[in-house]
Amino acid sequence: MSYADDLKDLTLFKYLKAVSGELADFRGVPVHRSLLDPLAELTARAAARGFELALASGFRSIERQCHIWNAKANGQRSVLDDAGVPLDIADLEPEALMFAILRWSALPGTSRHHWGTDVDVYDRAALPAGESLQLTLAECRGPFAAFHQWLDGELAQSDALFFRPYVEPHGGVAPEPWHLSYAPLAAGFQQAMHKELLRELVLSLDIQLKDEVARHFDEIFSRFVVVSPARYPLEWPL
Numbered sequence: 001m002s003y004a005d006d007l008k009d010l011t012l013f014k015y016l017k018a019v020s021g022e023l024a025d026f027r028g029v030p031v032h033r034s035l036l037d038p039l040a041e042l043t044a045r046a047a048a049r050g051f052e053l054a055l056a057s058g059f060r061s062i063e064r065q066c067h068i069w070n071a072k073a074n075g076q077r078s079v080l081d082d083a084g085v086p087l088d089i090a091d092l093e094p095e096a097l098m099f100a101i102l103r104w105s106a107l108p109g110t111s112r113h114h115w116g117t118d119v120d121v122y123d124r125a126a127l128p129a130g131e132s133l134q135l136t137l138a139e140c141r142g143p144f145a146a147f148h149q150w151l152d153g154e155l156a157q158s159d160a161l162f163f164r165p166y167v168e169p170h171g172g173v174a175p176e177p178w179h180l181s182y183a184p185l186a187a188g189f190q191q192a193m194h195k196e197l198l199r200e201l202v203l204s205l206d207i208q209l210k211d212e213v214a215r216h217f218d219e220i221f222s223r224f225v226v227v228s229p230a231r232y233p234l235e236w237p238l
């Protein structure tokens, strides 16, 4: 039975909630248990080339994403511009603030991290001593450049199971080369994320800027939520 079939019996919220019962620990980070073996294999392949593949994040709950979203909307957490520089949100209209947050943070309910299928990776061995991880493009071009070059080759293999959903700037989510998605499982989740079900879920949450989200939901869905089937490895078309 596919995940989409389950939706006949469950609301999208219960469906996403059910992920928490499928989680396992990969070196201190929660992920869907289906990822344990593929991640261990990728990590071993990285290690053979001198890289220490580590996860910066894996599964993230809807509640946690609501907390991040609201903290950004309230000014308790910085909102960054395209270049990664903090914005003065007092200058922004609610609509502009919402789109600025969406550049770097998923709308709660729509994050691929809710599925347990997606992880943010880096090369722990290359993190300069005394520095904390930022997850920025500058790092990917700097200390993690060799790691990402190796990853490019891995993901280009015809039997690759992981892929990068966010790579090119296209007016939506900023490029995130560190974000990997496990295609065999993520394809099913993405198929289940019908726009109207997601709209219902998102608007039921306790989130800031809800009026703006409701007004622009169609645009948010097409620009920030949908990942083109062309990004997936060939064996997992949507």
Ligand SMILES: [Zn+2]
Pocket: 113, 118, 119, 120, 176, 178, 179, 180
């Ligand atoms: Zn991510």
